Each structure stands twice: as structure tokens, then as C-alpha cells.
Amino acid sequence: MQVSNLVVECLLAEDVEYVFGLPGEELEELLFSLRDSEVTFIPVRHEQGAAFMADVHGRLTGEAGVCLATLGPGATNLITGVADAHLDKAPLVAITGQGGRERLNKESHQKLDVVHAFEPVVKWNAQLSDPDGVAESMRKAFKLAEYEKPGATHLELPEDVAAEETEDEPLPVRRSVSRPAPAEDALADAAAAIEDADRPLVLAGNGAVRADAAAALSTFVDATDVPVVSTYMGKGALTDRDERSLMTLDSGPEEAAGGAVESADCVLAVGYDIAEHDPAGWNPDREKTVVHLDSEPAEVYAHYNPDVEVIGDPSTGLERLADAVDRPSEPWCTDAHERVYDHATRRPDPDDPLTVANALPLLRAAMTDADVLVSDVGSHKAAIARKFPVYEPGRCVISNGLASMGIGVPGGLAADLAVDANVVVGTGDGGFLMNAAELETARRLDCSFTTVVFRDDDYGLISEKQESHRGESFGTELGNPDLVTFAESFGIEGLRAESLTAFDDAIDDAVGSDDLTLIDVVLDG
Numbered sequence: 446m447q448v449s450n451l452v453v454e455c456l457l458a459e460d461v462e463y464v465f466g467l468p469g470e471e472l473e474e475l476l477f478s479l480r481d482s483e484v485t486f487i488p489v490r491h492e493q494g495a496a497f498m499a500d501v502h503g504r505l506t507g508e509a510g511v512c513l514a515t516l517g518p519g520a521t522n523l524i525t526g527v528a529d530a531h532l533d534k535a536p537l538v539a540i541t542g543q544g545g546r547e548r549l550n551k552e553s554h555q556k557l558d559v560v561h562a563f564e565p566v567v568k569w570n571a572q573l574s575d576p577d578g579v580a581e582s583m584r585k586a587f588k589l590a591e592y593e594k595p596g597a598t599h600l601e602l603p604e605d606v607a608a609e610e611t612e613d614e615p616l617p618v619r620r621s622v623s624r625p626a627p628a629e630d631a632l633a634d635a636a637a638a639i640e641d642a643d644r645p646l647v648l649a650g651n652g653a654v655r656a657d658a659a660a661a662l663s664t665f666v667d668a669t670d671v672p673v674v675s676t677y678m679g680k681g682a683l684t685d686r687d688e689r690s691l692m693t694l695d696s697g698p699e700e701a702a703g704g705a706v707e708s709a710d711c712v713l714a715v716g717y718d719i720a721e722h723d724p725a726g727w728n729p730d731r732e733k734t735v736v737h738l739d740s741e742p743a744e745v746y747a748h749y750n751p752d753v754e755v756i757g758d759p760s761t762g763l764e765r766l767a768d769a770v771d772r773p774s775e776p777w778c779t780d781a782h783e784r785v786y787d788h789a790t791r792r793p794d795p796d797d798p799l800t801v802a803n804a805l806p807l808l809r810a811a812m813t814d815a816d817v818l819v820s821d822v823g824s825h826k827a828a829i830a831r832k833f834p835v836y837e838p839g840r841c842v843i844s845n846g847l848a849s850m851g852i853g854v855p856g857g858l859a860a861d862l863a864v865d866a867n868v869v870v871g872t873g874d875g876g877f878l879m880n881a882a883e884l885e886t887a888r889r890l891d892c893s894f895t896t897v898v899f900r901d902d903d904y905g906l907i908s909e910k911q912e913s914h915r916g917e918s919f920g921t922e923l924g925n926p927d928l929v930t931f932a933e934s935f936g937i938e939g940l941r942a943e944s945l946t947a948f949d950d951a952i953d954d955a956v957g958s959d960d961l962t963l964i965d966v967v968l969d970g
Contacts, residue, residue: 446610448474450478451615463498463502464540465489466489466514468488468515470542472604489883490880493526494882497852497856499526499538500526500530500859503530504535510530513541524562530597533845536595537597542607543604545605571600573600576611585598594652626761628756631754639671639766640772641711646671647683650714651676651679659682664767671689678846680833681840681841686836689779696832698788701785714749720846736753789805789831790834792807799945799966804948805829807949811952816867817864818842821853854877857894868895872896872898884963888935900965900966900967902923902925908921928941929963940954951964
């Protein structure tokens with residue numbers, strides 16, 4: 446068959462449903478092969494949006510999201526979203542077009558060494574230069590993208606290769622690869638460290654959600670009464686209704702969770718990547734006993750130098766520890782849970798100022814446990830991480846590895862396609878307008894999610910940091926269009942909230958509806 450058809454057959458073998466991307470001249474053969482297949486190609490408005498969509502789709506499904514771009518600027522526009530997947534450990538396969546091989550040994554129009562450009566932000570990448578090696582490379586790209594720890598891979602397809610014939614065919618997809626069980630001696634050492642501690646604590650990272658370890662974590666907590674605090678990306682690993690949950694490292698009034706972490710003498714870090722949260726923040730004096738439970742060894746870091754490393758499947762490790770740990774069943778920080786959870790769920794007075802923190806309890810009340818909140822990056826992200834309870838794993842998508850602004854709207858679109866639940870995007874006005882054009886893509890696909898734009902006409906997070914350092918801010922002020930009119934110009938419903946009561950009414954109407962809705966939230970101060 447033609448190589449471009451083989452690529453599509455490989456996508457089908459991997460159960461790929463969507464390819465997000467932009468067309469390009471060098472992609473012509475592949476695009477028409479996609480047209481004649483059961484894979485849905487979704488043209489987007491910017492390659493960064495395509496990569497973010499693949500990123501979030503992969504994160505929510507556990508199967509690699511796929512994004513497509515042409516050579517040169519198309520490929521370089523993908524890199525931010527691909528890098529986001531790389532640091533957030535989301536499975537993603539990027540495919541980029543390239544000119545014919547006769548152009549590659551010399552300078553030519555739009556020609557860049559894309560394979561080398563992608564090297565720092567992927568687990569593996571290659572050029573598909575041999576028609577008879579395409580199927581092998583496609584299988585490798587998906588296997589490496591999805592295997593724990595997941596991440597991004599990249600393949601470059603020259604246009605002349607895409608048009609050639611091959612007798613190659615897709616390799617069978619083997620899904621029986623399993624993570625090994627942790628070593629018994631390491632488990633014994635970990636159990637002893639937890640038993641010897643007076644105030645042990647679980648730090649649940651991204652991997653606790655990603656590796657389907659939530660059920661095992663709940664079993665461990667029920668057996669030991671060890672409290673749990675999560676990173677921003679570990680939210681939902683343990684339901685925040687549980688009296689042992691302290692939400693995130695920064696949650697609660699006066700950072701009550703942080704106080705509990707400071708008091709802990711032993712930390713069991715489950716699926717924790719130091720890119721999520723600098724360990725110097727929770728282990729500043731390096732005095733805590735640290736047990737690392739993950740699928741890979743710990744990164745070498747002065748403030749994260751584990752006393753015990755338990756390497757293997759996190760779920761299996763937690764189940765074995767639940768059986769092995771023998772300690773009195775007495776949670777030591779339920780008072781901290783009450784302070785943290787009450788602070789997060791207490792409804793504000795209607796006359797209180799309209800702030801992100803005050804709006805979040807109203808948003809939480811309007812959403813079911815299974816609904817998904819996708820957070821963009823900005824000052825609102827910290828509020829969501831600290832004050833938005835999550836009751837099921839994977840129901841709150843926060844980028845905190847690369848932490849790239851602009852992921853909100855593309856991520857909301859991807860989430861709407863990936864899950865059978867209501868989706869809400871929480872974004873600031875800075876991040877929103879970076880990829881707001883993807884509202885047209887969402888409208889074209891008849892998506893139904895709610896975009897909440899917290900508007901302060903400023904890059905608020907940067908202002909806050911500058912104010913704390915210098916007592917003033919510079920270079921952060923923004924202007925915005927009329928966001929309601931902007932939304933209506935895309936043919937979607939636009940609402941404005943200038944008070945908590947108005948926001949409560951708007952969010953109740955929007956969440957659960959079949960409409961694509963934008964709410965312009967005019968923040969006080």
C-alpha cells in the first residue's frame with residue numbers, strides 16, 4: 446500500500462479516534478489518506494492548540510493523543526504543547542511533514558532540522574525515511590508514549606516517502622506490557638520507615654492518578670490512617686471528602702496543609718515528579734524520612750534524596766504496604782482536614798467581593814463529582830489547586846510540569862471529546878486569548894463545555910510576584926475585547942458576571958447544558 450495509507454492503518458491499529466492538526470502542502474498524501482479512513486482529522490486554528498488537545502486527550506484517556514503539523518513553522522508551533530505533554534507525563538504522538546529527501550541535504554524553503562529541534566521535549570523521535578520501516582517506527586512511537594512513565598514522541602514524514610509504495614503492514618499492538626512488582630526487601634524497608642514514624646504522610650503526585658493507583662491508595666489509607674496531601678497534578682488521588690485528605694500542599698487557611706507537611710516526620714511520595722513541586726518547599730531542612738514509591742528511581746536532588754526507593758507498579762506497592770504496615774490506626778491531623786475542607790467548600794456571602802477564591806465553592810457546587818475542570822495557567826490556577834475539592838481521579842486537569850499558558854480552551858475541547866461528563870474550563874484573560882480561536886473549532890465540532898474567564902485585565906500572577914518582591918508591578922497590564930460580544934461572534938452564548946450572585950446564576954445555567962458557553966467574570970480588585 447502507499448506509505449500514507451500505512452500510517453493511517455497504524456493509527457487505526459492503535460485505536461486512534463482523532464488527529465488534531467493543521468493542513469500543509471507536505472501533508473497532502475497523509476491528509477487524503479485520513480479523509481478516506483475512520484480516523485477523524487480535526488483542523489484547528491493553531492498548531493499549539495492541536496498539541497494541547499492531544500496532550501489533554503492523552504492525559505484523560507491514557508492512550509496517546511495525536512497531533513499533526515507541517516514542516517518549518519508548523520512543526521515549531523507544536524513544540525510548546527509537546528513539551529507540556531513531556532513534563533506533565535501525558536502520552537502524545539506528534540507527526541510532522543517534511544519536504545522531499547532531495548531537499549534535506551541543503552538549505553531550502555521552510556526547511557529546519559525538526560527531529561533535532563524536538564529532541565529535548567520527547568522520549569523518542571525519528572524521521573520516517575524508509576518506507577519499509579514505517580510500521581515499526583509507528584508502533585515504537587505509541588508504545589514509548591504510553592508506557593509508564595508516559596510522555597511525547599515525534600515522527601517526521603517526508604512528502605516523497607508518504608507517496609511511495611510499501612509491502613509493510615501494521616505491527617500487532619501488544620497491550621500486555623505490565624509494570625513489575627516492587628522488590629520485597631524495599632517494601633519491608635518502606636514499611637519499617639512508616640511504622641517508626643510518629644507523623645507519617647503520603648504525598649500523592651501525578652503518577653498516583655496516572656498509574657490508576659487511586660483505589661490502592663484508598664486501601665492503604667484505610668489500613669493505616671496515614672493522611673494524604675497531593676501535588677497540583679495529584680488532585681483526586683484520594684477523594685477530598687476523606688478525613689485523611691489535606692487537599693494540596695498549599696491548601697487551607699494560612700496554608701494549613703503546609704503546616705501538616707511541616708510537622709510530618711516521614712513522607713511516602715507516590716508517583717511524585719519533582720517537576721510538579723520543588724521538594725525544597727516541603728523538605729527544606731532535609732530532615733524528613735522520605736520513601737519514594739514510583740515506577741522509576743528518584744531524580745537526584747539534594748532536597749529529595751529518598752531513604753528508601755520502592756520501584757515498580759505504584760498500585761501493587763500500595764497494596765503490599767497496606768498489608769505490611771503495622772501501626773496504630775489513629776489519624777494525626779483530622780483537625781487540619783476540617784480546616785482545609787471547610788475553607789474550600791464554605792459558600793461566600795452574596796455581598797462578598799467577586800474573586801476566584803470566592804467563586805470556586807459556587808463552581809464546585811454546580812459540578813458533579815464526575816465532571817471535569819480544566820485549568821489554564823495563571824493566578825487562578827493556584828486558587829483552583831488550593832481550594833477546589835476533587836472527588837475522583839482525573840477530574841481536574843492542571844498543567845504544572847511545563848505550566849504553559851494557553852492550554853485551557855484547547856484542553857476543554859479535548860476533554861469534551863474524551864469524557865462522558867460536563868467540562869468546565871477555568872482560565873484567566875491572559876491565557877484565554879492565547880488560544881481563544883479554538884472556540885471556532887469547538888463550535889464546528891458541536892462541543893458543549895463552559896469557559897469561565899476570570900478577567901482582571903492583567904497578567905495577575907506576575908503582578909502578584911512583582912508586588913511581593915518590589916512593592917509594585919510593571920509590564921503586566923492588558924486590554925481585552927468585550928468578551929460577551931467576542932463569544933457571540935463565534936455563535937456561542939456569552940454571559941457576564943459582575944457579582945457572586947450573577948456568577949452563581951450563570952454557572953448553574955451553563956454547566957450541564959448542551960451549549961458552548963463563555964462566562965466573563967469581572968473580578969473585584
